[in-house]
Amino acid sequence: xxxxxxxxxxxxxxxxxxxxxxxxxxxxxxxxxxxxxxxxxxxxxxxxxxxxxxxxxxxxxxxxxxxxxxxxxxxxxxxxxxxxxxxxxxxxxxxxxxxxxxxxxxxxxxxxxxxxxxxxxxxxxxxxxxxxxxxxxxxxxxxxxxxxxxxxxxxxxxxxxxxxxxxxxxxxxxxxxxxxxxxxxxxxxxxxxxxxxxxxxxxxxxxxxxxxxxxxxxxxxxxxxxxxxxxxxxxxxxxxxxxxxxxxxxxxxxxxxxxxxxxxxxxxxxxxxxxxxxxxxxxxxxxxxxxxxxxxxxxxxxxxxxxxxxxxxxxxxxxxxxxxxxxxxxxxxxxxxxxxxxxxxxxxxxxxxxxxxxxxxxx
Amino acid sequence: xxxxxxxxxxxxxxxxxxxxxxxxxxxxxxxxxxxxxxxxxxxxxxxxxxxxxxxxxxxxxxxxxxxxxxxxxxxxxxxxxxxxxxxxxxxxxxxxxxxxxxxxxxxxxxxxxxxxxxxxxxxxxxxxxxxxxxxxxxxxxxxxxxxxxxxxxxxxxxxxxxxxxxxxxxxxxxxxxxxxxxxxxxxxxxxxxxxxxxxxxxxxxxxxxxxxxxxxxxxxxxxxxxxxxxxxxxxxxxxxxxxxxxxxxxxxxxxxxxxxxxxxxxxxxxxxxxxxxxxxxxxxxxxxxxxxxxxxxxxxxxxxxxxxxxxxxxxxxxxxxxxxxxxxxxxxxxxxxxxxxxxxxxxxxxxxxxxxxxxxxxxxxxxxxxxxxxxxxxxxxxxxxxxxxxxxxxxxxxxx
Numbered sequence: 189x190x191x192x193x194x195x196x197x198x199x200x201x202x203x204x205x206x207x208x209x210x211x212x213x214x215x216x217x218x219x220x221x222x223x224x225x226x227x228x229x230x231x232x233x234x235x236x237x238x239x240x241x242x243x244x245x246x247x248x249x250x251x252x253x254x255x256x257x258x259x260x261x262x263x264x265x266x267x268x269x270x271x272x273x274x275x276x277x278x279x280x281x282x283x284x285x286x287x288x289x290x291x292x293x294x295x296x297x298x299x300x301x302x303x304x305x306x307x308x309x310x311x312x313x314x315x316x317x318x319x320x321x322x323x324x325x326x327x328x329x330x331x332x333x334x335x336x337x338x339x340x341x342x343x344x345x346x347x348x349x350x351x352x353x354x355x356x357x358x359x360x361x362x363x364x365x366x367x368x369x370x371x372x373x374x375x376x377x378x379x380x381x382x383x384x385x386x387x388x389x390x391x392x393x394x395x396x397x398x399x400x401x402x403x404x405x406x407x408x409x410x411x412x413x414x415x416x417x418x419x420x421x422x423x424x425x426x427x428x429x430x431x432x433x434x435x436x437x438x439x440x441x442x443x444x445x446x447x448x449x450x451x452x453x454x455x456x457x458x459x460x461x462x463x464x465x466x467x468x469x470x471x472x473x474x475x476x477x478x479x480x481x482x483x484x485x486x487x488x489x490x491x492x493x494x495x496x497x498x499x500x501x502x503x504x505x506x507x508x509x510x511x512x513x514x515x516x517x518x519x520x521x522x523x524x525x526x527x528x529x530x531x532x533x534x535x536x537x538x539x540x541x542x543x544x545x546x547x548x549x550x551x
Numbered sequence: 552x553x554x555x556x557x558x559x560x561x562x563x564x565x566x567x568x569x570x571x572x573x574x575x576x577x578x579x580x581x582x583x584x585x586x587x588x589x590x591x592x593x594x595x596x597x598x599x600x601x602x603x604x605x606x607x608x609x610x611x612x613x614x615x616x617x618x619x620x621x622x623x624x625x626x627x628x629x630x631x632x633x634x635x636x637x638x639x640x641x642x643x644x645x646x647x648x649x650x651x652x653x654x655x656x657x658x659x660x661x662x663x664x665x666x667x668x669x670x671x672x673x674x675x676x677x678x679x680x681x682x683x684x685x686x687x688x689x690x691x692x693x694x695x696x697x698x699x700x701x702x703x704x705x706x707x708x709x710x711x712x713x714x715x716x717x718x719x720x721x722x723x724x725x726x727x728x729x730x731x732x733x734x735x736x737x738x739x740x741x742x743x744x745x746x747x748x749x750x751x752x753x754x755x756x757x758x759x760x761x762x763x764x765x766x767x768x769x770x771x772x773x774x775x776x777x778x779x780x781x782x783x784x785x786x787x788x789x790x791x792x793x794x795x796x797x798x799x800x801x802x803x804x805x806x807x808x809x810x811x812x813x814x815x816x817x818x819x820x821x822x823x824x825x826x827x828x829x830x831x832x833x834x835x836x837x838x839x840x841x842x843x844x845x846x847x848x849x850x851x852x853x854x855x856x857x858x859x860x861x862x863x864x865x866x867x868x869x870x871x872x873x874x875x876x877x878x879x880x881x882x883x884x885x886x887x888x889x890x891x892x893x894x895x896x897x898x899x900x901x902x903x904x905x906x907x908x909x910x911x912x913x914x915x916x917x918x919x920x921x922x923x924x925x926x927x928x929x930x931x932x933x934x935x936x937x938x939x940x941x942x943x944x945x946x947x948x949x950x951x
Contacts, residue, residue, distance in 0.1 A: 388675070512650065
């Protein structure tokens, strides 16, 4: 029993810890090869990337800043996955939630700091939750597959948000389709206000800490509460969950709502964080879709998702900077590497599973 | 245990790779030269828009290599790099911030969308110089290390409007704008003013492509609008629509009418069908700003105007609209089958093989003479061209 349990732990560690690492290394190796073919030293290239991200607190800050929204959209995928649902709608849920939180921020301007800030997050959560609950409801009541409905809801959300901002909130003389700015009470303080190592005006803000706290809470919710148990049971085997008396319809809708709620808070990093304090749709496109990749890479574990998000922040921030030093390497190389990471991850997972099974057989 | 060994081996493998990458960090530290480092971040549309962005890039090329198009534009001791933000402009501010944090001497943002970001960045990086093309102050004070580069586009648009009025045979001309914002309204105001200054009886039809930034990147829509206008008896259309404008020029070639290009010299895009181009010399403004930084004369805190007097705006005269003035290029066409266009820096997509040049001048001597006379009057301040189209009427096209 004891050795059985140890073996299982090891199995999980290898599968969920080592496999992503190996996938990342293979991606870097392939990326390095391509860079070599382009006539650039890959070690110089990647070490510059390291330097741009970890060489200064400013670099660290930018990496975190870019990573933060990915955590939220990736959690949208991962959380739904726990109940066996595939939520591809983080993009749309992010836009609806983003507009909602910005609206609260520039409407209830008289509220003081922590109150308005928290209200904005709640609004973002509720906006995303609403947009996520609809596909959940359609699945339960009409049997519409959530992959199809969430994808379609993305298009509706993008067009609707664009329409609302342009026709109701945009300043026509200014011409950029963004909402009015949120009030001071909604600002998410920069990390430099809390952690003195960060230079003044750092963009990375407490939304990153909110992400870490939410990751912990999610773990507790899933592992230590009745609701979490029911959600996991629904995901593992819906029929036996139902037989055991779990209302899987209500759990499905609730899971989709919480999942969408995560995505709904993704743009708080930009709207409430330091910088321009308005909602500008064109700045956020794609964060929801990339979240799918981040969630898969994080193996649907909240802590893994944080690491995966930071890796994506690392790659994107680095990609921006290496353009300055290696102009003959196209910036798309990093997007290619992100894709390779995912493909190799799938392959490595499969291989590792086979390898471990063989080991188990041999005893 | 077997699986233990597998774990150990893979851990050692991973750690050694991380270490070796880490060791290389120091080996490839960049050496700083005596040269100035200039960074540029493109707008939506990016490099290769044959217009606004390319013009800015050309300014950097001139800074590095010099140019004989203007007097005194010598090569400067600089290195430059550029960044294209992702689609939709995401990461615009991050790109500028990256350059600033890498200690660039000057960071240039191309487009009014950079105004907000540049203002806050300039405050954060007080030892770095910033410049924004088409800067929009938004009523706020400009930091002392930020310079706005602005162009009284209405002045250049006035001249091409005057030329359009002299050229039209149907007594109907048109204007196609990108996005209906104050910046583009300046083009509209200048054009109308120029047309009616020459002939108050002319009819002008006006259309905008859209209401978002995408309106500057939709050639299909531009073409559709232009075709409708040409179908309605308009014979000269001036576009201020970025990449969408290439659709306007295509429509002119297909229907046998005239278009007027914008920002860069676009006359080559449909030889014989582009009457002229309103030049917005972003290249001149960028070059002059780089030169100021190199000479230690950079002054910020201002929204600097580059008008007719500063060669910041104007209109194109080249082999495509004044063929008789450029016999060398005609000869080159006969011998080699293509025409070299020296003014279009190396970022330009090379023009299609041009088999044919117009056989006669699209702009006659008298038209050019009249336009130059108007230019002189504006520079001398005999009248001012309004920047807001609602101030332009056929009876009262300019302010005296």
